[in-house]
Amino acid sequence: MNFDQLFKQISPEELSDNVFTLVGKDLYVITAGKEDQSNSMTGSGGGMGLLFKIPTTWCILRSDRYTLEMIKKEQTYTMSYFPNEYKEQMLFLGSKSGRNTEKMKEVELTPVQTPSGDISFREARLIIECRLTQITTPNPNDFYTQETKDYINKAYKEVSDYRNYIFGEITHLWVKK
Ligand SMILES: Cc1cc2nc3c(=O)[nH]c(=O)nc-3n(C[C@H](O)[C@H](O)[C@H](O)COP(=O)(O)O)c2cc1C
Helix, strand or coil: HHHHHHHEEEHHHHCCCCHHHHHHHHHHEEEEEEEEEEEEECCCCEEEECCCEEEEEEEEECCCCCHHHHHHHCCCCEEECCCHHHHHHHHHHHHCCCCCCCCHHHHHHHHHHHCCCEEEEEECCCCEEEEEEEEECCCHCCCCHHHHHHHHHCCCCCCCHEEEEEEEEEEEEEEEC
C-alpha cells in the first residue's frame, strides 16, 4: 500500500486529539532525513498552536541530539504518533543515538515516505509534517519561577546539554485511514 492508501490529510482544525494527551501522555517520534538516510528519536513535552498566525509545533531537544543535527540540515521533519502497541519501539528510538549506532535498521517499524519526501512510519496513527521555522536556545536569565530556574540551571551544565526550542510550521497533517 502506498502512502495515500494508508493516510488521509486533515487540517489542523480537524485534529481531534487532546493536545495535552498528545504531548504529555503519548510519546512521539521525531524523524529527519530523506529515504536514503533518516534518523528518529523519541520526544515528549512541547506543544502546538499558532505562532505568527501559522499552525506550529514546538519541541524541546537537547543540543547534542543527532536528530537535531539532521533537522538543521534538512529543515523539514515529521512528528509521528503511534498506537500504544508500538510503545516499545518508540522507546527503543529514545534509548541510543543514531550518530553511532544502527538503530534505524534495528527498529521494528516500517519507514514510509510522505508525498513531500519526508520520512515517517507505516505504523503511525498521526503524522505531523513540519518545516523548521526557528531554533531558540533559552537564556537562563529569562526564567522567573524557582522551578524553571532550577530546571534550566541543572540542564545547562555543558553546551551539549543546552535545551533548544524547535519551532516548526505544520505543512501537512496525516491520520491513518
Ligand atoms: C520517553 C522518552 C522521551 C524523550 N524525550 C526527549 C525530548 O523531549 N527531548 C530530547 O532531547 N530527548 C528526549 N529523549 C531522549 C532521546 O530520544 C534520546 O537521547 C535519543 O537516543 C536521541 O537520539 P539521536 O541522537 O539519534 O537523535 C527522550 C527519550 C525517551 C525514552
